Amino acid sequence: MNLAPYIDHTLLKPEVTFSDIQKLCEEAKRFQFHAICINPYWISSAAPILQGTEIKICTVVGFPLGASLPTSKAAATKHSIEQGADEIDMVMNIGAAIEGHWNFVEHEIHEVVSIAALQGMNKTVKVILETCLLSLEQIARACETAKRAGAHFVKTSTGFNKHGATLEHVKLMRKTVGADMGVKASGGIKDEKTAWSMIEAGASRIGTSSGPAIISL
DSSP: OOSGGGEEEEEOOTTOOHHHHHHHHHHHHHHTOSEEEEOGGGHHHHHHHHTTSOOEEEEEESTTTOOSOHHHHHHHHHHHHHHTOSEEEEEOOHHHHHTTOHHHHHHHHHHHHHHHTGGGOOOEEEEEOOGGGSOHHHHHHHHHHHHHTTOSEEEOOOSSSSOOOOHHHHHHHHHHHOTTSEEEEESSOOSHHHHHHHHHHTOSEEEESOHHHHHHO
16 A cells, blocks of 8 residues: 555644745645645645645644634634635634533634635644643544534644653544544554554554655655
């Protein structure tokens, strides 16, 4: 099997320049990754490079802390889609989840999903849970909440915290959301063996900045 269609080729560092984005896009075209994942500022730069390809542009909202207001997340989603984004990886409000404010978490996810669905756009929304900060019970509850709010994927991590995806967390996420919702494993996936183990555990997408190295091994 080919691993490339599972990969969101990711570059979210703050020091990224246009030449970095050009390189990312060219690598995505060379290896035929599913998507690139970039900060919103770079969407308009990447779009012309990827025009005519099937490679998606994924961007992040409320990243990396998740503590933006729902209105800010919704507005960022709208502007990102207008710039050319195909997929939105939003960070849920982690503190609200830890405190058990699940109605609020569902509301903010639904706000983003609603914007992504406007005018028949039907853009994909992935909800980043930051699983390293949550208990197993909280991970399961967050998955249930994201599914109820209409999100298309749940995602493990931003890659900016204690650690990224674990097999235990991916298995729990898949078990909770069932077969009809996506699970994205991200953070710390740097080799082919780890990537395939995440897929075997239930991941349907892999977020990594090591895509070319993984495929070239």
